[in-house]
Amino acid sequence: MGFVIWLLVAFAFSCSSGPEQQAKRLADGQQKPAIVRLAGDIDVSPPSVTLNRGEVLISYSDCATCHKAADRKRGPAFHDIAARYPMNSTYIDILAKRVILGTKGAWGNVVMPPHPNVAEEDAKTMVMYILSLNAGG
Template sequence: MPEKISILTLFVFLARITLLAACQQEAKELPHKKVDYIRKIEGPSDSIPVLVAQRGEVLIAYSDCYECHTREVRSKGPAFTDIAKRYPVTNGYIKLLGLRVINGGSGSWGKSVMLPHPKLSPEDAETMVKYILSLK
């Protein structure tokens, strides 16, 4: 009986090692699929007047935007320059993004969640968005 236990133990041990080696080899062979972070939306862009963009920059400086965003590097939320790369400058996108700033949202940039800013007026939110989109 002791020989059967040791042979069985040896067989189980070898089976585990074989499975472990196969799993490690399979994991190495799988290519890493890169996910496009920006997913640019194609379309023509309008221009944003410099004074409007400057006013938007001031509004952002006095808000809590920089707690989650930076100008050029992704932090909790997307970088402002990445937002500018994704969206064309049109009235429709300016209004959409302005509403997103006011109402909050999630899912557009992965798992990040933007908290709502209900005290912002639609005009101020859209002016802030115009500044962001001017960073192309």
């Protein structure tokens, strides 16, 4: 009987690794989990003028309400987005549509509200700027 109680206690402690425990471990100096890069070849090489325009469009938008460059705020960090998605025309189209239509579930339960007043070309330009932030290639 003592073994069964010990087993239940051990199971209970092993299941207590929820978000609070993970946040505590991250605060204790462990690194956050690596971002898994999605498959796809880099097939877009935007000129610097396009990337500069994307940066300006983002600075005049409400993106900073939920996103920061390097750290997660409400939504993912721009650097994390760039680490996940290659500079690929398909991903640029998908992400631009997500900016305009909104989305939920790509980064957990976070909801990105729609931005219907953002033109599709502007959304693509903003996405290209964000994807250009991938220092790892």
